[in-house]
Amino acid sequence: MAELPQDWLAAGRDRAGTPRGGQLGTRARLRTVVGLGGLVLLVLGAILLPWLGGLDQTNVDYSARFIAPGVAHPFGTDANGNDLLLRSFAGLRVSLLVAALCAVVSTVLGALFGALSGALGGWPDRLLMRLVDTVNAVPHLLLGIVIVALFRGNLWAVVASIALTHWTSVARIVRAEVLALRERPFIDAAISGGSSRIRVLRRHLLPAIVGQAAISAVLLLPHAVWHETALSFLGLGLPPHLASIGNILTDARQAVLLGSWWVVVFPALLLVLTTLATSGIAAGWRDRLVPRRRSELAL
Amino acid sequence: MERGEVGAAHVTTPSVQPAGPALSRNTRRRAILGLIARRLAFAFPVCGVVLFGVFLLAALSPFDPLEQYYGVRLETASEQDMARVRAELGVDDPVLVQFGHWLGGLFSGDLGTSRSFRQPVAEVLAERLPWTVLLCAAGLLVAIVLSVTLGVLAAWRQGGWLDRVITSVGHALEGIPPFVLALVSIAVFALALGWLPVAGLTDAGAALSVGQVARHLVLPAVVLGISQSPWLVLHLRQSLLTALTEDHVTGARARGLSERMVVLRHALPTALLPLITLIGVRVPELVTGAVLVEEVFSWPGVAAAVVQAALAVDFPLLAMLTVLATAATLFGSLFADVTTALLDPRVATDG
Numbered sequence: 330m331a332e333l334p335q336d337w338l339a340a341g342r343d344r345a346g347t348p349r350g351g352q353l354g355t356r357a358r359l360r361t362v363v364g365l366g367g368l369v370l371l372v373l374g375a376i377l378l379p380w381l382g383g384l385d386q387t388n389v390d391y392s393a394r395f396i397a398p399g400v401a402h403p404f405g406t407d408a409n410g411n412d413l414l415l416r417s418f419a420g421l422r423v424s425l426l427v428a429a430l431c432a433v434v435s436t437v438l439g440a441l442f443g444a445l446s447g448a449l450g451g452w453p454d455r456l457l458m459r460l461v462d463t464v465n466a467v468p469h470l471l472l473g474i475v476i477v478a479l480f481r482g483n484l485w486a487v488v489a490s491i492a493l494t495h496w497t498s499v500a501r502i503v504r505a506e507v508l509a510l511r512e513r514p515f516i517d518a519a520i521s522g523g524s525s526r527i528r529v530l531r532r533h534l535l536p537a538i539v540g541q542a543a544i545s546a547v548l549l550l551p552h553a554v555w556h557e558t559a560l561s562f563l564g565l566g567l568p569p570h571l572a573s574i575g576n577i578l579t580d581a582r583q584a585v586l587l588g589s590w591w592v593v594v595f596p597a598l599l600l601v602l603t604t605l606a607t608s609g610i611a612a613g614w615r616d617r618l619v620p621r622r623r624s625e626l627a628l
Numbered sequence: 629m630e631r632g633e634v635g636a637a638h639v640t641t642p643s644v645q646p647a648g649p650a651l652s653r654n655t656r657r658r659a660i661l662g663l664i665a666r667r668l669a670f671a672f673p674v675c676g677v678v679l680f681g682v683f684l685l686a687a688l689s690p691f692d693p694l695e696q697y698y699g700v701r702l703e704t705a706s707e708q709d710m711a712r713v714r715a716e717l718g719v720d721d722p723v724l725v726q727f728g729h730w731l732g733g734l735f736s737g738d739l740g741t742s743r744s745f746r747q748p749v750a751e752v753l754a755e756r757l758p759w760t761v762l763l764c765a766a767g768l769l770v771a772i773v774l775s776v777t778l779g780v781l782a783a784w785r786q787g788g789w790l791d792r793v794i795t796s797v798g799h800a801l802e803g804i805p806p807f808v809l810a811l812v813s814i815a816v817f818a819l820a821l822g823w824l825p826v827a828g829l830t831d832a833g834a835a836l837s838v839g840q841v842a843r844h845l846v847l848p849a850v851v852l853g854i855s856q857s858p859w860l861v862l863h864l865r866q867s868l869l870t871a872l873t874e875d876h877v878t879g880a881r882a883r884g885l886s887e888r889m890v891v892l893r894h895a896l897p898t899a900l901l902p903l904i905t906l907i908g909v910r911v912p913e914l915v916t917g918a919v920l921v922e923e924v925f926s927w928p929g930v931a932a933a934v935v936q937a938a939l940a941v942d943f944p945l946l947a948m949l950t951v952l953a954t955a956a957t958l959f960g961s962l963f964a965d966v967t968t969a970l971l972d973p974r975v976a977t978d979g
Contacts, residue, residue, distance in 0.1 A: 466954045468954075474919075479686055559916075585819070600808070
């Protein structure tokens, strides 16, 4: 029998797929804290900075066009001579508000749909889930573009476009949750006590899924920001007086061809930071609620 | 399944042995054909419902087809003239009747006329679809090569600096919209370095040739591939990590095989299977990415046509493109399920 090499422990550590460094649990907690802190900073910046800086987006000053980032303008200036730092944060505020609105609307829609489907069961459930499959079969951005194209020109078209395409994932999650809850004794007790289906749904099922629905709303937030930005970038999103990050990036298309890289980079950076912060929070939160899924965290 | 088929030998380490090989292979084939038939039968009603949904949205929208028909001449058109056009276009018919007319046209091969391109819809599709297919295929190829290479590297040294760099760049890329990536790549590779053309299919005035198209394809395809790859990289890393803890990998290690052999020949084939499924399921995201990338690079494909059609409320074209994308999505998920069922005999074919 071959003898184990002296440094068998170190050799084992060199095997492919062996984790090294950092405890996974601590790192997840760190991500939540950093994400939460980052999001708070971004939101504070979005609320305070445009106000403190006295941003006037209708102002046009061609003498201050395309100034490279420096002390006076940390992010540089755009085609109209506006300070890009203030403008990006103002855009972030619009993006976040619209995204939050969309996330709430689609979560409520999806939660009601999923709860109804799960609670009814049988053929209505199957029919409703086929509907979810059908909506999912159309690429979200494309369906969103169709909706915005046909109802153009206002904020509600954008909200509808995002809410109507994103509720399906919430509906699926909530339905699965309701199906699991239905097997629990307290539901049996309510039914034997003579509660109607509607009462069971309202008093027992809906309150139990609030937590899941809240996580879904937070998880939807970056998707909604992304979707809104893409629509606005294509010229199908928010009207120019509600300039979001997407509108700023549309303007940046010409700026890049003129050689001003900062007009793209800084607004995009804010977008990425927001997404990362939100997904960090959501991942940590899910981890706490459902520890079994810890291994999926990396996804 | 014969030895030597794509990784099949390693995938088939089932805990439950199939009954007789010949018998099981035949039933298996029939089950997979059944799966395809069922999915195709399901695809038609789905496309029909999507068409009807898009049509309902159009009927609900405040958009007035007459305004489109007349343009600025709406101010000067006479009442009788307008009434005649209304009757001709069937604007006042009930929604279902209008839908019936339109559907009848579709079945007789008349897809309608695109207003924004001033061409029949069928012609627009025939001209532009090949370019989109080319771009998507090239982008997918880039994404697959990138994700397999980086995913294996990251999982090989889990927790090492390379893994951390790949995972965090992957997470950051998930948050970057493809059009930002496209703009940055134009700024760097087309404008600052001048290596590649900014946009379009050929240089201005140049004739269509393989070399021209290839040069113009590089940036859009790489951007599309990179924008699709983070999900694939992170997913492959995760499934490879899971595969590395499986019994047959431990067995391979116990036999004293080299790390290279263990990872690439024993763990990777098992991990590639979920990747194929993911690629099939992510077709909608590929379409979305293609819309944005084609728009930025002025690539003359159908995805960019979506945006033009939407800006001009060009309903016939918009509806056809939506159905086309739906069909692509359904095909993607069918492809994923069939490939998985073919490669892994443990997978049930219940649909």
